[in-house]
Amino acid sequence: MLKQIEENYKYLMILLLVVYLINTAYLKEITVTFTAIFLAIILEIIKQRYHIKKLTYSQLAIIGIIVLAGISGTIYIVILFQIFLQSLSIPQPLETVLLLLTALVCFYLVGYFLKQLYARAIGK
Numbered sequence: 001m002l003k004q005i006e007e008n009y010k011y012l013m014i015l016l017l018v019v020y021l022i023n024t025a026y027l028k029e030i031t032v033t034f035t036a037i038f039l040a041i042i043l044e045i046i047k048q049r050y051h052i053k054k055l056t057y058s059q060l061a062i063i064g065i066i067v068l069a070g071i072s073g074t075i076y077i078v079i080l081f082q083i084f085l086q087s088l089s090i091p092q093p094l095e096t097v098l099l100l101l102t103a104l105v106c107f108y109l110v111g112y113f114l115k116q117l118y119a120r121a122i123g124k
Helices: 002-007 009-027 030-047 049-053 057-088 092-122
Strands: none
Touching: 002 009, 002 030, 009 030, 030 049, 057 092
8 A cells, every 4th residue: 555655656746736726726725725734744754654764763753853843933933923014014915925935934944954854864
């Protein structure tokens, strides 16, 4: 079963992206969004399971702590930035774009840090 998922990984990710985009454009249902994101994370874990098996429990714990800290830090930064933007009284669409851009930059930085830490942990 896992081998079939690995073989069709690319198509499953494209399918999840299409579901997410259709949901964002038409349905605007948050449950579908979280389900698509959760399934994408599960697919990535399945794909990387051989590398994850090489890690020790302490390395996995450190990576988990960094993920949680990155998510909470991103939420904190976005909330502070939103409070700052409300005082400037800019248009709502521009405020939304700036908040999304801030969140994407924060998640990119957390992902980059995790990639560097993960590469060092498995000895690449």
